[in-house]
Amino acid sequence: MxxxxxxxxxxxxxxxxxxxxxxxxxxxxxDFGEQEMELLREVMESGSLGYMYGSMVKQFEAEFAARHGAKHACAVSSGTAALHTAMGALQLEVGDEVITSPVTDMGSVIAIVQCNCVPVFADVEPETMLLDAQSVRERITDRTRALMIVHLLGQPCNMDEIMAVIEEHGLYLIEDCAQSHDAKWDGKDVGTFGHFGCFSLQQSKQITTGDGGIVITDDDGLADEAYRFHDKYYDRSGQNRPPERIGMNYRMSELVGAVALAQTRKxxxxxxxxxxxxxxxxxxxxxxxxxxxxxxxxxxxxxxxxxxxxxxxxxxxxxxxxxxxxxxxxxxxxxxxxARGEPICMLPAFQDYAAYGTGDFPWERPYGRRVEYRLEDYPGTNxxxxxxxxxxxxxxxxxxxxxxxxxxxxxxxxxxxxxx
Ligand SMILES: Cc1ncc(COP(=O)(O)O)c(C=O)c1O
Missing domain, CATH: 3.90.1150.10 (Aspartate Aminotransferase, domain 1)
Known part of the structure; x- marks a missing residue:
């Protein structure tokens, strides 16, 4: 019984x-404790709370990059900021298309639309909810410039299949690793396959600072663009170049950097x-x-x-x-x-093409394409x-x-x- x-x-x-x-x-x-408190105390006693003057954010970037075997890391204020910084560094044209997953957080798509690009959603494999490489292939057009993959719930995408698509079509690859700290594909860290790996340190993530994020890359030129984009396009490298473009202020403070460093070590x-x-x-x-x-x-x-x-x-x-x-x-x-009970592109923001003002920019012609977001195009997600x-x-x-x-x-x- x-x-x-x-x-x-x-x-x-x-x-x-x-x-x-x-x-x-x-x-x-x-998992918070003495390690975080000690580094926070160090920052307060130093009197330097901004990353330009302190050493904590720099140390966090150095250790995060080292544990991923990446050449560069740029700490930012959120996972969304990390993705936007990566997108901003690519300097795509208005209306260019970026393919991503319909099972993700708004942060992924915000980064695309805030660079005036058109998000296109491929379908996912039903059991894993990870992007289906064949579906990505089917949604590539002559405007597609980049693929933003999402390593979901902690699980890496099938990188053998994803890298084959990237090579076939010569696309940029951004890895959204917000949910997948320390995940690996065939022993290699997520975030190290593409042009950029973007991580979130939001409260729910494996390591956290409440809010925060970090971008990693091996590409010297893209790293330079990312650093400048995240800090109003100022050049803090000592070369004194003027801001030649518009960037954001996504700087991480030293207080956040202290917690990020302690958490990375754990x-x-x-x-x-x-x-x-x-x-x-x-x-x-x-x-x-x-x-x-x-x-x-x-x-x-x-x-x-x-x-x-x-x-x-x-x-x-x-x-x-x-x-x-x-x-x-x-x-x-x-x-x-x-995620939200349906593909993210069924949300009103995408159904109504509501990014700026009352128009449909960047989806509207002559800038971009008014992509139709229909539930029936996502059988795996559904x-x-x-x-x-x-x-x-x-x-x-x-x-x-x-x-x-x-x-x-x-x-x-x-x-x-x-x-x-
Ligand atoms: C897959 C994914 N992408 C992006 C983000 C955005 O990160 P954040 O909330 O730190 O801006 C999140 C976090 O919730 C996420 O889960």
């Missing part, structure tokens, strides 16, 4: 009002903890009838920003909405959908939105938490498979 489900009035697997899950919203799921230990619990959870899920763990490519080293699972409705004997209600009633930390559940993950999760999640999933699976 299986235990009555909480959704039917039975006992919850975990009463989260008594035993909450660790969360990225506070210290329960974040990234290995943070991700070791995330991997231990995430892999235990995935192995446990693999043994539960009707529930499938995240699909991870054999060449991928996952950074486990979020957890993912899907169901086999027939084997489980329950449809997606029923399963969703059941796991939420059990108190399990899985929410619905990967499947994922209906069938993949994700849970925010963090280094505060323990193997005891994993046991609770697995108990809850087993209870739900046993209940429905027994009746199916």
């Amino acid at each position: 299986t235990e009555e489900l909480a959704v039917n009035g039975g006992p919850k697997t975990r009463d989260t009002s008594v035993k909450p899950w660790p969360t990225i919203a506070n210290a329960s799921g974040r 990234l290995d230990r943070i991700n070791t903890r995330r991997r231990e619990t995430a892999e235990a959870l995935m192995a446990g899920i693999a043994a539960i009838p009707g529930i499938n763990p995240a699909t991870v490519h054999p060449k991928a080293t996952h950074g486990w920003w979020r957890m993912a699972l899907s169901i086999d409705e027939e084997e489980l004997g329950a449809d997606a909405p029923t399963f969703s209600q059941a796991i939420s009633a059990e108190g399990l930390p899985f929410g619905r959908g990967a 499947w994922a939105m209906a069938n993949v559940w994700t849970a925010s993950w963090n280094e505060g999760y323990t193997l005891d938490d994993v046991d609770d999640i697995l108990r809850g999933l087993r209870k739900v699976s046993e209940w429905y498979t027994a009746r199916g």
Whole structure:
């Protein structure tokens, strides 16, 4: 006899009002301590809070670049700023097209549109929600200049396939690594395949400063443009060149730099903890009838920003909405959908081409193309939105938490498979 489900009035697997899950919203799921405090104290005592005068941001850039084997790093104020800095450095023409993923954060697309380029969305592979290289190929036009890939939930895109597209079409490649610190493809760090790798340090990310970001590149010329773009196009290299273009002020302060440096030094230990619990959870899920763990490519080293699972409705004997209600009633930390419940291009901003004023710039002619964003063009994304559940993950999760999640999933699976 299986235990009555909480959704039917039975006992919850975990009463989260008594035993909450660790969360990225506070210290329960974040790794802050003496290392951050010490460096913050150093900054305050130095009296230099701006990066031009201090050493903390420079040190953070040097150590972040070194751990990725990258030649240059430019610290900025957010992940969106990192992507905008990369886009700004490319100096594309108004109306040029940049292909990206429909399963992403607004930050990726803001960076494209704020450079007056037209975002084009390729579809994703349903199980992983990572860009499908064949779909990218199909959306390339004579205006396509760049591809912005998104390493989603901590998982790298299939870089063998992505690099083949880049080489075939001679495109720029920007890697959005906001969710994927320390993820690797075939042993190589994400962010080091393309012209730019862009990372976020926002509160929920593997390492965080609340808000912040960083761009890495091996290209000397692009690095110079990125540094200048992020700091009003001023030249801080000592060469005293005047601003020849319009840039932004995306500077990182020394206080943020101190926390970023301490967190970078902890990234290995943070991700070791995330991997231990995430892999235990995935192995446990693999043994539960009707529930499938995240699909991870054999060449991928996952950074486990979020957890993912899907169901086999027939084997489980329950449809997606029923399963969703059941796991939420059990108190399990899985929410619905990967991003916003539909491809990002279905949001009003894109449906209404609403970037500037009342016109359709940069989509309108003669600048760009009025790309149609239609739900039916994204079958892989639509499947994922209906069938993949994700849970925010963090280094505060323990193997005891994993046991609770697995108990809850087993209870739900046993209940429905027994009746199916
Ligand atoms: C895939 C992706 N791209 C870009 C961003 C933007 O980063 P930020 O919030 O730091 O601006 C995020 C963060 O939420 C993200 O998850």
